[in-house]
Amino acid sequence: MRALIAGAGRLGLQIADALGGSGYELTIVERDDERIAELERRLPGRLVSGDACEPAVLEDAGARVTDLLVATTGEDEDNLVISLLAKRQFGVSRVAARVNDPDNAWLFDDRWGVDIAMPVAAPLISLIEASGTAEGRMRPAAAAQQGQRPVRETPLDPCGSVRAALGGGSQAAQAGGDRSAEPGGRHETPDHARTAAGGHADPRTACHAVWGPANRTSMSSGGRAAAPACVPPPGLAPALREAMSAPVGGQLALRVLVTAASKHGATAEIAERIAAALRSALPAAEVDVQVPSKVTTLERYDAVVLGSAVYAGRWLDSARNLAVKHSAELARVPVWLFSSGPVGDPPKPDEDPVDAAPLVVATGARQHAVFAGKLERHHLRFAERVVATALRAPSGDFRDWAAIDAWASRIVQELQKV
Structure with a gap:
């Protein structure tokens, strides 16, 4: 039996593991090349790079000879197009599709080629x-x-x-x-x-x-x-039935992204500390750490922690651009923001970075925290040393790890409710 999975996000991997364990010959289509490189050593079967909404990509992935196609992307419109192509153009006998927005559930029926809708996040x-x-x-x-x-x-x-x-x-x-x-x-x-x-x-x-x-x-x-459990009809493959039968909000592991823009490494170390705290307190969760410039999609994440070093009262461009470009995706999941950079005694400024408030609104962040930073003059470029001298910024590591750990613990408490 052959199965084709469109989308290598959290649900896609859950289903791939279940079907692969039952002996299915798997093909997974994913448009994120970095994601494919990450999964090459983890997943059995064939990985195809491309957009599954394109007929040529589905053709290359073997849609004409597959017995089961599962559309698991984070966009309902994509899942509907994939399902329609699979059923009408390639004649796939069984098509399952993920429903991301409950308001769109009425669309997921045989008119769009869907045999079973999977309302992963719906009651x-x-x-x-x-x-x-x-x-x-x-x-x-x-x-x-x-x-x-x-x-x-x-x-x-x-x-x-x-x-x-x-x-x-x-x-x-x-x-x-x-x-x-x-x-x-x-x-x-x-x-x-x-x-x-x-x-x-x-x-x-x-x-x-x-x-x-x-x-x-x-x-x-x-x-x-x-x-409730999302249970497919009896004709669906047993392994897929098992993968789709987890209670809503239940057994699928959370996937969390911690990403921070850092100029000299101090803010990156804060991000690593937060990620370590999440992994320790949430052993079933998948916690990824990535620099903002490498993040191309947030589709597969259930929560995001985004931070930046602060220079001249502003976030670094890569972190700010990520927040603005992906604001719609961020607004759909729990988000926490943090800033790092003020130094001295007391290290924290009277006001947040000037661009923090708009970013909080754009992303729907639950909280924005400001942490003291670290300044080592020998790491600075000449122009930065001139500015630090003019501002009389003291050298030293002013990061309050207890405060950072406490903030991470509050994030854990919120994620346990997700």
């Missing part, structure tokens, strides 16, 4: 809205026809099912034991969906009491649904 409600009652994967329970009754009293059909959700009006909710299932409601397609479909509404009978496979969700004794 159960989005899964239900995306799949409706299609193909028997979720169906109205008897209460929807028989009249109002508490969910815990709703008969289950077939054996091995659980109560998953209630819907009414335009929304659905988790099915608690005391909530009632009522017949006769309808769930209209959102206006934006209707427009995209050419103006034709696609009303669906509301799943007032919905059942799905028992491993889609588990119920406590009080009748409340536990953390």
